[in-house]
Amino acid sequence: MNRPIVFFGAFDRHNFGDILLGHVAAAECEAGEGTFAGLAARDLTAWGGQRIAALDSWPVPLNLIHVGGELLDCYAAQAAYMLDEPGLCWRRQAPYVVARHELPTGSVVEFRAVGGVGLDERDVGFRAEVLAALAEAGSVSVRERTTQALLRAAGIDAPLVPDPVTRIGERFGARIRARIRRRDPYLAVQFAAECADDATLAAFARGLERLGLPVVLFRAGAALWHDALEPYRRLAARSVLPMEIFVSLDVWDICALIAGSRGYVGTSLHGRLVAEAFAVPALSLEREAGAARKLRAYLATWSPGCVPLAPEVFADGGFIFPPSR
Numbered sequence: 001m002n003r004p005i006v007f008f009g010a011f012d013r014h015n016f017g018d019i020l021l022g023h024v025a026a027a028e029c030e031a032g033e034g035t036f037a038g039l040a041a042r043d044l045t046a047w048g049g050q051r052i053a054a055l056d057s058w059p060v061p062l063n064l065i066h067v068g069g070e071l072l073d074c075y076a077a078q079a080a081y082m083l084d085e086p087g088l089c090w091r092r093q094a095p096y097v098v099a100r101h102e103l104p105t106g107s108v109v110e111f112r113a114v115g116g117v118g119l120d121e122r123d124v125g126f127r128a129e130v131l132a133a134l135a136e137a138g139s140v141s142v143r144e145r146t147t148q149a150l151l152r153a154a155g156i157d158a159p160l161v162p163d164p165v166t167r168i169g170e171r172f173g174a175r176i177r178a179r180i181r182r183r184d185p186y187l188a189v190q191f192a193a194e195c196a197d198d199a200t201l202a203a204f205a206r207g208l209e210r211l212g213l214p215v216v217l218f219r220a221g222a223a224l225w226h227d228a229l230e231p232y233r234r235l236a237a238r239s240v241l242p243m244e245i246f247v248s249l250d251v252w253d254i255c256a257l258i259a260g261s262r263g264y265v266g267t268s269l270h271g272r273l274v275a276e277a278f279a280v281p282a283l284s285l286e287r288e289a290g291a292a293r294k295l296r297a298y299l300a301t302w303s304p305g306c307v308p309l310a311p312e313v314f315a316d317g318g319f320i321f322p323p324s325r
Helices: 016-027 076-082 124-136 145-153 164-177 198-211 229-238 251-259 269-277 293-302 311-315
Strands: 005-008 035-038 051-054 063-067 108-114 139-142 187-190 215-217 243-245 263-266 282-284
Touching: 005 016, 016 063, 016 164, 016 251, 016 269, 108 124, 139 145, 145 293, 164 251, 164 269, 187 198, 187 269, 198 229, 198 263, 198 311, 215 229, 229 243, 251 269, 263 269, 269 282, 269 293
Parallel strands: 005 035, 005 063, 035 051, 063 108, 108 139, 187 215, 187 263, 215 243, 263 282
Antiparallel strands: none
16 A cells, blocks of 8 residues: 655644654655644744644545654643644644554554653553554654653563664755854853743853853744743843854754854753764753753663753853863
8 A cells, every 4th residue: 555654743833853853754764755744734844844734634544653752741731832722632642642543544653763751650541542552553663761661561662763863964964064154163052941040040151151162042942831032131141151142943054053063052852962963062951950851861871871960060060071172
């Protein structure tokens, strides 16, 4: 059967990592680019993203590929809020997890390099729904050991594969390097809006001053619950360093900003992965010690001994970080 390939994921709102996951998935698909689907129809092409169709628009059997990201533990209210449409609702408690039986007869379902470190925190019904969908799938792989262990305990064997964005340099290196606009030394810095309290901003300012390079602040996501400009302005106002706010939300511009920097500092997993793909030193931050479960799980799997820095550890210089290449 000649089923259309449909990539399904959280690239239906502005999130740097999820959009890049979609691009890598399409680039690595032997049967062509495929089509992108999400929970709502969206057009993110103005920001280097995809044109997204609502998943329920397919009347024919399809090959549905769940594309990476923290899909397994995202609950319905969270998804609707990030889409800025709190009235949206779905039959599923886990809206980004679609079981084969929900699709037209003859469909095939895959889960590629997905995450779900918070699955153990969801209620019994939520977990049962996710596990049943995974059991129906033709293949399942995960990107870190925490999710792998949670699934193994439920009888689902899912091999480990690195997050696909680790291959962004291989797939799109020339495109990204061609967009690098500046050659002066700077740090590419990002942090989530949840880090916006005064004490955390003060700690970040002290840590950046220890590094001593000019700073370019960028957003790795403009969707709700992601990054915001207002904390960046407050950080810049309190710092003695030259600080610039990078306003572009185009994911290729952001990749180029990171690739051309002397170092990346931030809370984004995919900001770090893009930096590493271009041999740029990277430091990961978290709101408070132990808070970044997703980031910690990934680093523990692929970079043992490397952990995100809490604000006070960063401020006190508790890190090793090459200031230049």
